[in-house]
Amino acid sequence: MSAINYSEKIPNNVNLGEDRTLQRALESWQPSFLNWWDDVGPEGSVGYDVYLRTAVSVDPQGWAQFGHVKMRDYRWGIFLNPAEAGRTIHFGDHLGEKAWQDVPGEHRANLRRIIVTQGDTEPASVEQQRHLGLTAPSMYDLRNLFQVNVEEGRHLWAMVYLLHKHFGRDGREEAEALLERQSGDENNPRILGAFNEKTPDWLSFFMFTYFTDRDGKFQLAALSESAFDPLARTTRFMLTEEAHHMFVGESGVSRVLQRTCQVMNELRTDDVARLRAAGVIDLPTIQRYLNFHYSVTIDLFGADQSSNAATFYSSGLKGRYEEGKRMDDHRLHEQHYKVLQVVDGKLQEKEVPMLNALNEVLRDDYIKDSNAGVARWNKVMEKAGIDFRLTVPHKAFNRQIGALAGVRMSPDGRVLSPQEWALREGEWLPTAEDRAFVASLMGRCIEPGKFAGWIAPPVMGINRQPVDFEYVRFN
Numbered sequence: 001m002s003a004i005n006y007s008e009k010i011p012n013n014v015n016l017g018e019d020r021t022l023q024r025a026l027e028s029w030q031p032s033f034l035n036w037w038d039d040v041g042p043e044g045s046v047g048y049d050v051y052l053r054t055a056v057s058v059d060p061q062g063w064a065q066f067g068h069v070k071m072r073d074y075r076w077g078i079f080l081n082p083a084e085a086g087r088t089i090h091f092g093d094h095l096g097e098k099a100w101q102d103v104p105g106e107h108r109a110n111l112r113r114i115i116v117t118q119g120d121t122e123p124a125s126v127e128q129q130r131h132l133g134l135t136a137p138s139m140y141d142l143r144n145l146f147q148v149n150v151e152e153g154r155h156l157w158a159m160v161y162l163l164h165k166h167f168g169r170d171g172r173e174e175a176e177a178l179l180e181r182q183s184g185d186e187n188n189p190r191i192l193g194a195f196n197e198k199t200p201d202w203l204s205f206f207m208f209t210y211f212t213d214r215d216g217k218f219q220l221a222a223l224s225e226s227a228f229d230p231l232a233r234t235t236r237f238m239l240t241e242e243a244h245h246m247f248v249g250e251s252g253v254s255r256v257l258q259r260t261c262q263v264m265n266e267l268r269t270d271d272v273a274r275l276r277a278a279g280v281i282d283l284p285t286i287q288r289y290l291n292f293h294y295s296v297t298i299d300l301f302g303a304d305q306s307s308n309a310a311t312f313y314s315s316g317l318k319g320r321y322e323e324g325k326r327m328d329d330h331r332l333h334e335q336h337y338k339v340l341q342v343v344d345g346k347l348q349e350k351e352v353p354m355l356n357a358l359n360e361v362l363r364d365d366y367i368k369d370s371n372a373g374v375a376r377w378n379k380v381m382e383k384a385g386i387d388f389r390l391t392v393p394h395k396a397f398n399r400q401i402g403a404l405a406g407v408r409m410s411p412d413g414r415v416l417s418p419q420e421w422a423l424r425e426g427e428w429l430p431t432a433e434d435r436a437f438v439a440s441l442m443g444r445c446i447e448p449g450k451f452a453g454w455i456a457p458p459v460m461g462i463n464r465q466p467v468d469f470e471y472v473r474f475n
């Protein structure tokens with residue numbers, strides 16, 4: 001059931017061969033996908049053999065198999081977690097009814113929108129990261145970048161399958177449009193703001209995979225509760241891949257910190273100019289990058305009060321994070337939640353109906369999860385005997401979406417005058433100078449076992465291979 005059929009042009013575990021029309025439709029989308037990959041996927045990587053994992057089954061044990069493959073030949077395909085017999089809807093106004101195997105007419109537009117919005121982020125991140133291979137700090141990191149890229153490509157396949165199978169002609173048109181929008185394009189940008197930002201350097205990449213891929217985790221987790229069973233099963237499998245992306249981010253930032261702390265101790269200094277001259281990224285710059293990626297990412301959860309969020313929940317389309325583990329009535333009609341607003345220059349909490357605040361609920365769950373990793377980063381400084389600590393900025397810092405959009409706020413939560421903000425912004429968000437400095441460190445360091453001077457090697461290699469393993473063969 002969960003084994004994947006690799007003998008077909010499109011690997012799948014959904015018996016694609018039994019549905020000729022769907023199979024033909026997807027086979028005709030496949031060349032467009034490959035053209036997209038060639039045009040805006042990882043630059044200059046066509047001839048490389050990369051040590052990648054490929055899903056061979058969706059079972060929890062050993063779902064992945066490792067080997068050197070050309071990325072263009074990666075077995076992108078359609079993998080759903082096994083169906084749960086007799087699954088019922090466990091939240092919203094349809095609670096207790098049978099989960100849907102097909103899209104109910106009245107929810108068609110909303111479901112399509114949810115799937116397209118999720119689908120759009122997947123190719124967007126590949127586009128954002130396409131130049132990074134040219135400045136990889138090691139062969140190990142290069143391989144991790146490529147692994148993330150091919151899996152985001154597969155996530156696009158996952159959403160395109162749902163569109164083709166369940167949304168007819170509209171779905172096919174949406175699938176085409178997913179390859180036409182482009183990250184940062186003036187005329188036809190990606191749907192969400194954070195996915196039109198640049199990922200110009202590897203510190204940004206690690207912050208992105210830590211913070212923004214984690215947004216992916218929370219969105220997918222909420223969709224894995226969906227009453228629309230194929231969406232729930234698809235996103236559940238995607239979540240297993242997402243875990244690796246966040247590992248790349250968390251361990252990446254951790255290794256940058258480790259290297260900086262090492263040089264701080266060697267030189268016995270925290271002087272930014274001296275550390276930069278020694279070729280490492282000073283801790284205040286890392287904090288500014290963190291502030292930027294964190295604030296841009298929490299905007300992705302949407303407006304703090306949203307009638308769409310209420311509709312999505314009540315109609316069973318999108319649940320809360322870990323809906324099944326919560327001990328309430330799973331309908332939420334009588335419940336309230338606190339959101340923030342600024343009144344007379346001060347932040348205030350306001351109680352609103354919880355159904356309307358579900359974006360905020362998910363954002364708060366995300367914030368808790370993010371903070372845990374930041375605490376682990378701080379252990380690196382603690383161990384090195386350095387008293388600098390990273391912090392996540394206040395939820396209202398640098399927001400562009402919702403009631404807090406445009407509020408001038410310090411990272412520690414004080415409302416500021418426009419003058420004070422203008423004066424101090426450069427202490428809190430990466431400046432052009434910071435970015436230019438980080439960019440100046442980005443050179444290509446790709447001999448097996450060698451690492452750029454601004455990052456420490458990892459503790460372990462991938463799939464129990466040594467750190468100096470030949471993860472990428474350049475041919």
Ligand SMILES: [Fe+2]
Nearest residue numbers: 122152155216
């Ligand atoms: Fe993804």
Ligand SMILES: [Fe+2]
Nearest residue numbers: 213216242245
């Ligand atoms: Fe991801």
